[in-house]
Amino acid sequence: MSRRAGGLALIVAGLALVLLLSISVGARPIPVDRVWGLVWTPDGSDDAIIVHDLRIPRTVLGLVVGAALGVGGALMQALTRNPLADPGLLGVNAGAAAAVVTATAVLGIVSPLVYVWFAFLGAGVASVVVYGVGAAGRSGATPVRLALAGTAVSFALLAYVQGLTLIDRETLDQYRFWQVGALAGHAPSLSAQIAPFIAIGLLLAFALGRPLNAIGLGDEAGRALGASPARTRVLGAVAITLLCGAGTAAAGPIAFIGLTVPHVARAITGPDQRWVLPYSALLAPVMLLGADVVGRVVNRPGELEVGIVSALIGGPVFIAIVRRRRIAQL
Numbered sequence: 001m002s003r004r005a006g007g008l009a010l011i012v013a014g015l016a017l018v019l020l021l022s023i024s025v026g027a028r029p030i031p032v033d034r035v036w037g038l039v040w041t042p043d044g045s046d047d048a049i050i051v052h053d054l055r056i057p058r059t060v061l062g063l064v065v066g067a068a069l070g071v072g073g074a075l076m077q078a079l080t081r082n083p084l085a086d087p088g089l090l091g092v093n094a095g096a097a098a099a100v101v102t103a104t105a106v107l108g109i110v111s112p113l114v115y116v117w118f119a120f121l122g123a124g125v126a127s128v129v130v131y132g133v134g135a136a137g138r139s140g141a142t143p144v145r146l147a148l149a150g151t152a153v154s155f156a157l158l159a160y161v162q163g164l165t166l167i168d169r170e171t172l173d174q175y176r177f178w179q180v181g182a183l184a185g186h187a188p189s190l191s192a193q194i195a196p197f198i199a200i201g202l203l204l205a206f207a208l209g210r211p212l213n214a215i216g217l218g219d220e221a222g223r224a225l226g227a228s229p230a231r232t233r234v235l236g237a238v239a240i241t242l243l244c245g246a247g248t249a250a251a252g253p254i255a256f257i258g259l260t261v262p263h264v265a266r267a268i269t270g271p272d273q274r275w276v277l278p279y280s281a282l283l284a285p286v287m288l289l290g291a292d293v294v295g296r297v298v299n300r301p302g303e304l305e306v307g308i309v310s311a312l313i314g315g316p317v318f319i320a321i322v323r324r325r326r327i328a329q330l
Contacts, residue, residue, distance in 0.1 A: 004268075004269050004275050007268055007269070007279070008278065008279065008282065011279065011282045011283060011286065012282060014286055015282055015285060015286050018285070018286050018289045018290050018293070019059055019063070019289065020032050020035060020036070021289075021290075021293050022055065022058070022059040022062065022289045022292060022293055023035050023039070023051055023055045023056060023059055025293050025296055025297060026050070026054075026055065026296050027296070027300060027301040027302075027303075028047075028050060030047050030050065030051065034047065035051060038051045038052075039051065039056070053188065057186075057188035057190075057191060058183050058184060058186075058292075059289065060191045061183050061186060061190060061191045061250065061251065062183050062251075062285060062288050062289045062292055062306070063285045063289065064191055064194065064195055064198050064247075065183070065194075065247040065250055065251045065254070065288065066247075066257060066284040066285030066286075066287065066288035066289065067198065067202065067281045067282075067284055067285055068198045068201065068202075068243040068244065068246055068247035069087060069243070069244065069247045069248075069254065069257040069258045069261075069284055069288070070257060070258065070261040070262070070265075070280035070281055070282075070283060070284020070285070070287075071201070071202060071205050071239075071243055071277055071280050071281050071284070072087055072092075072201070072205075072239075072240050072243035072244035072247065072258055073085070073086055073087060073244075073257065073258025073259055073261060073262050073280065073284075074205075074258075074261070074262035074265065074273070074276050074277055074280040075205050075208070075212075075236050075239055075240050075243070075277070076089055076090065076240055076244075076258070077262050078212045078216065078236075078273055078276075079146070079212070079232075079233055079236045079237070079240075080146055080147050081216070082147055083263070084259070085147070085259075086255075086256075086258045086259040087240075087244035087247075087248060087253070087258045088150075088154060088253065089147060089150045089151070089154075090126075090127050090130050090131075090146065090150040090237070090240060090241075090244075091123075091126035091127060091129065091130045091150050091153040091154045091157065092123045092126060092127060092240070092241070092244040092245055092248055093123075093154070093244075093248055093253040094126060094153065094154040094155075094157035094158050094161070095122040095123045095124070095125055095126020095127065095129075095153075095157060095245075096119040096120070096122050096123040096126075096245065096248045096249050096253070097119075097122070097157065097158070097161045097175070097179065097253070098122050098126070098157040098158075098160055098161055099115075099118040099119050099120075099121055099122025099123070099125075100115050100118060100119050100122070100174075100175060100178055101160075101161050101164045101165060101171055101175050102118065102122075102164070103115040103118040104168075104170070104171045104174045104175065105164045105168045105170075105171040113186075113187045113189075113190065115178075116190065116193075116194075116249045116250055117249070119178075119245075119248065119249035120194075120197070120245050120246055120249040123241065123244065123245030123248055123249060124241050124245050126153060126154075126157060127237060127240065127241040127245065128241075129153055130146065130149045130150045130153050131146070131149075131234075131237045133145075133149040133152070133153065134146040134148070134149035134150075146233075161175070178252045179252055179253065180252060180305045180307045180308065181251055181252035181253055181254035181255070181305060181306060181307020181308075181310070182251065182252060182305040182306060182307060183251055183288075183292050183306050184303070184305070186250070186251075190250055191250075194246040194247075194249070194250050197242045197243075197245070197246040198242065198243060198246050198247065200242055201238075201239045201240075201241075201242030201243035201246070202239075202243070202281065204235060204238065204239040204242070205236075205239045205243065205277055206277055206278070207235075208232060208235060208236055208239065208273070209272075209273045209274035209277055210227070210273075210274065211227040211228070211231075211232040212232065212236070212273040213271075213272060213273050213274070214226070214227035215227050215229045215232055216271070216273070244258065251306075251307075252307055253307070254288065254306060254307045254310055255307060255310060255311040255314065256310050256311055256313075256314025256315060256317075256318060257284050257287060257288055257310055257314065258284075259314070259318060260287070260314045260317050260318045260321070261280050261283045261284045261287060262276060262280050263318065263321050264279075264283055264317075264321070265279035265280045265283055267321065287310065287313070287314070288306060288310060290313075291306050291309040291310040291313050291314075292306040292309070294309050294313070295308070295309040
């Protein structure tokens, strides 16, 4: 336990460093020591305006979205016992995308601050439909049935998205900005709007650590240990919807965060979900904000969106994990 706690402390230190870099690095670099002073005592200078009006809101958004996607991915892999599960498996990404294009094409909504709520609603509805389809029948919501239902619903919704974007160029332009995944270009109040949903999702996820360990041994063994597989899956689905729905709605479908981070966490902590979930909550913002910083550096004074950079970084990391150690069945 001491090794795990020590690792957690190191990750917290790394996260603090990434947070400072996220506020310091950009088209106008600001020295870290000056950033530290401006965070606590803004002096009204141009640097202070950049720090407080642009970079701190962007960094906070990356922090909350990263934590949401990391824990959501870990929960999804634990519930479906699928090591390749990510926020797209239960239809979250497809539901959010369908809601965004509907809001844009049908209702004429082009403000990200407005259509983010449609994306969140679409993610939630898609998750409910997937769980309802997966739970139908006598066998209930088994991991395989949930994965198959999520795949079917996702393909149906993505076909709808492609149809609308092909016939409406304005909708396509608006959808492309959201779909690539970005932390820039959002209202400063966005983090505060999604934070309550993510906070509830995180609390619910952490409370499920012990039941997830129990049902990970099989439903019968889980019941013998006092866990309810059905209740755990329902509560887990609610937490996933809150976490991945809010995170995806705010920043778009950012790839590889929810897929790769839980594997890194398990490589450090082992399969105990009571440790995997907190590790994922801290490691995911490190990866997301680190990718955002890299995107600002490689194309200065412009930038690459974090969704692109996270895929470029997360893909090789995931391949390295697969090559170095056999991915265990969950």
